[in-house]
Amino acid sequence: MTTTPARERTRHEIVRQAMGLFQDRGYSAVSLQDIASAAGCSKATVLYHFNGKAAVLAAVLEPAAADLAALVAAADQLSRAAAQEFAIGEFTDLAVRYRGVMDVVQELIPFIQEMPELALLVADGIRLKGFLAGSDDPLEQDLAGFALNGLTAECRHADGRTDEELHRLCEAALNRLFRPS
Incomplete structure (x- = not known):
């Protein structure tokens, strides 16, 4: 033992x-x-x-940050369309799995870029936004940022939704925004 x-x-x-x-x-x-x-x-x-409260925060966020880094690395190996589809599904999984972390991250949004301990997390978040947008078009990029902020807020205040219900909602929202039929 x-x-x-x-x-x-x-x-x-x-x-x-x-x-x-x-x-x-x-x-x-x-x-x-x-x-x-x-x-x-x-x-x-x-x-x-x-080394301070920000380092504690980085340790709290580390599992989610590692999973986000893996998502971004995997999406980087795919075509733009495949990366977008992959990012939609995988981000939805991460958002639901790390609901509590989303709660913490949402508060940090206004000043997260000022925290060097979270620089890699921020960089990966920006790359995720690009994968979700599926395009270099500034409007699509802004829409992806809007979607990310909205979904992190929804995961923060899930109003009693189960993980499965929240997952379906998030995935449907991203698909409707970025992959309309």
Whole structure:
């Protein structure tokens, strides 16, 4: 039987508690001391594991960011039309799977580009927007940005929808916007 070292357990608990706090209160309203108290450790322990609150946030967002990076890398290997279709389905899956993360990200939109810890996530989000647009047309690009913001907000406030219902809604919305019949 293998056990997880105490340092890894502590780091994991900090990330887990931070996610809950960011969802409940919003990123801006949570302090490092709040995270430490929730995780049952000192603020110094949080700072031992992370170089500030933005680094904690990056760790919270890391699984979703890694999946988004994989989506973008896979879409990059496809034709424009195939990449668009792939991006629509895969983004919908990510948006539903990471509903809680979407809640946190939505608050960050106005200042996310000022956070160097999230630079790769932002870059991949911009590339995703291009894949969804399926075109270099500025109007289509703006529409894709609008769709991304709207769907992240819908996932944030899903009004009691199940994951399956939310998935169908998001996929239908993206298909109607970008692949009208």
